[in-house]
Amino acid sequence: MAIDLDKVLDKAWADKPLAEVLAAPVAALKGVSDEDGKLLHEAFGVKTVADFGQLKYVRWAQALVALNQTVKA
Incomplete structure (x- = not known):
């Protein structure tokens, strides 16, 4: 499953390594x-x-x- 990190992360976090993103505060998530x-x-x-x-x-x-x-399928 591919995820467009630009759509789910604030700009400052989109190019960070995954381990760093996972350790980031939840405010790293867009919105x-x-x-x-x-x-x-x-x-x-x-x-x-x-x-x-x-x-x-x-x-x-x-x-x-x-x-x-x-159930809907």
Whole structure:
């Protein structure tokens, strides 16, 4: 699966190595502000892009969306 990093990361992060992006604050994601990052940290303990991607609630929501897509097919 190819991902256009320019579409998902702020400009400053689009050319960084993947390991650096995963260790970056969630605000490195396009559309996520520093304030959003603060709130994610307060609510779920999320500090980095990797933390956010591994958050069980995100994975549960992704599984439900995938299940819904298979039901529609």
